[in-house]
Amino acid sequence: MEDKPQVSLGKRVKNIVIGGAHSPHDTKLFHKLSLIAFFAWVGIGADGLSSSCYGPQEAFMALQGHMYLGIFVALATAITIFVISASYSQIVELFPSGGGGYLVASKLLSPRLGMISGCALLIDYMLTITVSVASGADAVFSFLPAGWLPYKLIFASAVVMLLIILNLRGIRESVLVLMPIFLLFVITHAFLILYALVTHSMNFPQVISSTKADLYTTTSQIGVFAVIFMVLRAYSMGAGTYTGIEAVSNSLPILREPRVQTAKRTINYMAVSLAVTVLGLMLAYVLYNVRFQAGKTLNAVLLESVTAPWSKGWGYPFLLVTLISEAVLLFVAAQTGFVGGPRILSNMALDRWVPTRFANLSDRFVSQNGILIMGIAALAMMVLTNGSVTILIVLYSINVFITFLLSQSGMVRYWWKHRRQFKLWWRKLLVNGVGLILTTFILISVIIVKFNEGGWVTLLVTTALILIVLGIKRHYENTAKLLKRLDSLVLAAGFSSSEYIPGVTKDEKEKEEFDPEAKTAVLLVNGFNGMGLHTLFNIFRLFGGAFKNFVFVQVGVIDAGNFKGAEELDKLQTQVKSELDRYVNFVTHHGYHAESVYSIGTDVIDEVAQIAPNLIERYPQAVFFGGQIVFPKETFLTRLLHNYTVFAMQRRFYHEGIPVVILPIRV
Numbered sequence: 001m002e003d004k005p006q007v008s009l010g011k012r013v014k015n016i017v018i019g020g021a022h023s024p025h026d027t028k029l030f031h032k033l034s035l036i037a038f039f040a041w042v043g044i045g046a047d048g049l050s051s052s053c054y055g056p057q058e059a060f061m062a063l064q065g066h067m068y069l070g071i072f073v074a075l076a077t078a079i080t081i082f083v084i085s086a087s088y089s090q091i092v093e094l095f096p097s098g099g100g101g102y103l104v105a106s107k108l109l110s111p112r113l114g115m116i117s118g119c120a121l122l123i124d125y126m127l128t129i130t131v132s133v134a135s136g137a138d139a140v141f142s143f144l145p146a147g148w149l150p151y152k153l154i155f156a157s158a159v160v161m162l163l164i165i166l167n168l169r170g171i172r173e174s175v176l177v178l179m180p181i182f183l184l185f186v187i188t189h190a191f192l193i194l195y196a197l198v199t200h201s202m203n204f205p206q207v208i209s210s211t212k213a214d215l216y217t218t219t220s221q222i223g224v225f226a227v228i229f230m231v232l233r234a235y236s237m238g239a240g241t242y243t244g245i246e247a248v249s250n251s252l253p254i255l256r257e258p259r260v261q262t263a264k265r266t267i268n269y270m271a272v273s274l275a276v277t278v279l280g281l282m283l284a285y286v287l288y289n290v291r292f293q294a295g296k297t298l299n300a301v302l303l304e305s306v307t308a309p310w311s312k313g314w315g316y317p318f319l320l321v322t323l324i325s326e327a328v329l330l331f332v333a334a335q336t337g338f339v340g341g342p343r344i345l346s347n348m349a350l351d352r353w354v355p356t357r358f359a360n361l362s363d364r365f366v367s368q369n370g371i372l373i374m375g376i377a378a379l380a381m382m383v384l385t386n387g388s389v390t391i392l393i394v395l396y397s398i399n400v401f402i403t404f405l406l407s408q409s410g411m412v413r414y415w416w417k418h419r420r421q422f423k424l425w426w427r428k429l430l431v432n433g434v435g436l437i438l439t440t441f442i443l444i445s446v447i448i449v450k451f452n453e454g455g456w457v458t459l460l461v462t463t464a465l466i467l468i469v470l471g472i473k474r475h476y477e478n479t480a481k482l483l484k485r486l487d488s489l490v491l492a493a494g495f496s497s498s499e500y501i502p503g504v505t506k507d508e509k510e511k512e513e514f515d516p517e518a519k520t521a522v523l524l525v526n527g528f529n530g531m532g533l534h535t536l537f538n539i540f541r542l543f544g545g546a547f548k549n550f551v552f553v554q555v556g557v558i559d560a561g562n563f564k565g566a567e568e569l570d571k572l573q574t575q576v577k578s579e580l581d582r583y584v585n586f587v588t589h590h591g592y593h594a595e596s597v598y599s600i601g602t603d604v605i606d607e608v609a610q611i612a613p614n615l616i617e618r619y620p621q622a623v624f625f626g627g628q629i630v631f632p633k634e635t636f637l638t639r640l641l642h643n644y645t646v647f648a649m650q651r652r653f654y655h656e657g658i659p660v661v662i663l664p665i666r667v
Contacts, residue, residue: 018168021363024558024600030565033172033365034256037265042182043175043335044251045270047128047244049185050333052277053326054135054393057298060285062234067286068207068214069227073234074282078275080235080438084245085271087408087435090428091249092263094414097564100250101403102344108410111351115473117406118348119465120399121246123458125341127396128244129378132333133159134387139327143320153387157379159331164375167338170364171254178332185325186273192322193280196306200287207286236445244333245270246403247340253564254339299326337378342370346560352476353469355641359559361602367560394454399462401443408436475637483629486530486665514593518548520619524608524626524646525554528579531665535627536587538663549593551615551622552583555607556600573600605649612658624653624660632666 022029035043059073091104101121106114137156141149166174219227248266255262281299284290288305290298303322307315342358346367349358362368385391411432419425447455521539525532532552539547556576562568580596587594597615601607615622626646631638650660 017165018362019170019173019364022365024569024602027566029365031256033170033254035172035175035254035262036256037262037269039172039175039179040248040251040255040262040266041269041273042179042332043171043339044244044247044266045273046178046182046329046332047132047247047336048270048274049182049277050132050135050326050330051244052189052274052281053139053297053299053330056278056281056285058237059234060282060290060298061292062237063230066214066218066230067289068211069218069231070234070282070286071207071211072231074279076231076235077282078279080442081245081271081275081278083431083435083438084404085267087411087432088245088249089264089267090431091407091411092252092260092267094411095249096252096260098250098252098343098347100340100344100347101246101407102250102347104249104410105403105406106351108414109406113406115348115353115469116466117403118344118353119469120402120462121250121344122341123462123465124397124399124403125337125344126374126377126381127337127392127399127458129160129163129334129337129341129374130381130385131389131392131396132330132337133163133378134382134385134389134392136327136330136333137387138389139323139330143324143327153382156382156387160334160375160379160382163331163334163338164371167335167371167375168362168364168366168368170366171339174335174338178335181325181328181332184321185329188318188322188325189277189281192303192306193277193284196284196287196302197280203287232441233445233449236442236449244336246400246407247336250340250343253343253560257565299323334378337374338371341374342367343560345370345373348469350559350561352480353473355472357643359561360557361559361563363602363606365558365563365602391454394450395458398443398446398450398455398458401439401446402462404439405436405443408432408439412436471637472641475641479631479642483530486534515548516619517621519546520549520551520622521547522551522553522615522619522622522624523583524624524649525552525580525583527554528582531627531629532583534665535625535663536583538627538665539625542663547592547623549619550583550587550595551619552580552594552596553608553611553615554580554596554598555604556598557604558600558602569600573598576600604645605652608649609652612653612656616658624649624658625663626650626660627663627665630664630666 022033026032056074056077059077060067060070063069063073095103095107102114102118104114105117133156137152137159140155141152163174166177215227218230222230245267248263248270252259252263255266281302284302284306285298288302290302290305292298293301300323303319307319309315310318345354345358348354349356358367358369358373360367360369381392412429415422415425415429415432419429422428447459449455451459523532523535523539525535536550554576556572558569558572562572576598577596580598584594584596597611599607599611612624626649628644628646629642646660646662650662653660
């Protein structure tokens with residue numbers, strides 16, 4: 001009986017904390033990992049719903065005591081929610097494989113505008129995590145003794161780390177854990193709003209007459225334009241309410257098939273729940289004549305007013321459970337940042353705007369690097385601001401409207417450009433056109449209102465990120481030019497003459513009899529390209545005809561670009577096999593024995609490590625070869641932006657006694 005391979009301590013800990021690896025060959029893999037509309041609503045919609053804990057309050061407070069004007073703000077907010085949701089439903093239809101703000105702006109406007117949209121969203125998602133967790137910590141510690149306040153920052157940081165671990169396990173797993181909290185919030189607030197409206201339904205005529213009187217009096221005192229400005233300012237101050245809607249279009253690859261229908265259903269759930277919650281709460285504020293009280297949120301004041309007539313056995317427990325659900329939902333809202341942020345990073349990595357490693361997936365098929373960087377950035381912001389919601393809220397909700405504006409602009413341009421291809425193009429144009437007008441107004445208003453309060457910091461950080469991203473892109477473009485030159489030189493040399501490969505073609509002489517005991521070169525390649533051919537030719541140049549057998553090994557890496565369904569993985573497998581066949585045919589043509597081995601997975605080193613023992617057993621004199629690019633000048637940037645997989649593989653194989661030769665390839 002063979003001994004089972006030893007599992008390292010680190011691997012055992014990882015399996016306990018994060019979970020064991022998923023197999024890419026599991027036919028039910030996508031079904032297990034994908035989210036139905038309801039779960040997507042929980043995982044993404046919490047961001048918008050949690051904003052009802054502070055968005056309506058911000059708008060209501062901006063009315064400076066003219067609470068009846070809040071009805072106009074509430075209606076405008078609800079309409080805006082449905083307009084933005086409708087526009088993103090059209091984006092989902094147009095980009096069925098994923099159409100967040102980055103991709104929409106990149107494809108419909110320009111790659112650089114798409115990059116700006118992506119950078120803006122990354123900052124916004126990072127702040128979503130920080131603001132949500134900090135707000136939740138504030139709410140939780142408001143129930144605890146004042147002496148515990150010094151531990152609030154530690155608690156908030158611990159929550160961020162817990163969310164990182166949950167998301168490293170998988171998006172679906174994290175959503176299932178957080179779902180009870182979300183449902184508790186929905187049930188308690190639905191009951192609160194319904195109870196408030198039903199018990200005060202007889203007061204609606206009085207509210208309408210009071211609204212008219214308030215409007216008339218205020219207009220007489222300060223003028224029509226001043227009233228309009230006040231209402232519009234209050235409307236823009238509740239801008240945080242609209243965040244999260246765009247995350248659905250970013251997250252299409254993790255939704256259950258049929259993805260477009262699932263995404264549109266999720267958007268509808270979000271729009272209805274958010275609009276009803278915001279509109280219902282603001283109407284309840286008016287019906288109960290809610291006024292600001294120091295140390296309490298308007299929702300807390302409303303709850304006290306609603307539950308005051310109830311018996312103590314029902315009133316206080318309901319108030320406590322509802323407020324706790326608000327507090328803890330803010331933690332769930334951070335999930336939107338962990339869903340959307342890594343997705344944006346992976347899309348930008350595929351286009352070489354950020355390091356390509358952000359497109360990699362872990363063996364749990366999540367964007368591990370993206371989750372870690374979003375979590376670490378949120379932790380850093382938490383520490384820098386000392387978890388102050390007052391500071392964070394100023395920085396928040398500016399960037400999402402940059403993305404809204406660019407996305408709507410791209411869609412308006414698309415419908416106008418292709419108007420002859422759609423019968424009802426004008427309706428689609430109208431939806432995105434209205435969305436463009438609303439989001440542009442809110443963006444300008446939010447920047448003006450928040451700029452001097454500290455909003456300039458968000459714009460400065462976003463600008464700095466854009467400059468860094470431009471530098472990364474320039475490096476990748478320069479590297480691509482060098483590699484392209486390598487491809488053309490090697491291909492021209494390799495196929496124009498046989499000086500690189502000693503021996504004769506099999507047409508001139510029968511191939512020598514296959515001998516597995518002969519020296520064998522195992523080449524680690526990454527596609528049929530100049531780098532692989534250059535490595536092959538160097539083997540012949542350095543060792544002559546010493547190697548009689550050649551085995552080409554390639555791992556088809558599953559990343560964010562191709563992990564979109566079973567068909568995509570089949571296509572990846574077919575592509576890898578096709579590229580390896582070209583190597584085999586090329587070497588066989590020159591009279592050598594050649595074969596190929598391939599697999600698909602998320603980690604090249606692990607996959608090759610599983611392949612190696614069988615090859616060593618079959619070819620006892622096998623030597624592994626890998627090529628490594630040598631840049632004209634090694635810098636921190638080259639080490640950061642390029643993987644050195646072959647060195648890591650050499651270190652691993654060294655302990656197993658397997659010889660690995662690294663051949664430098666200068667570019």
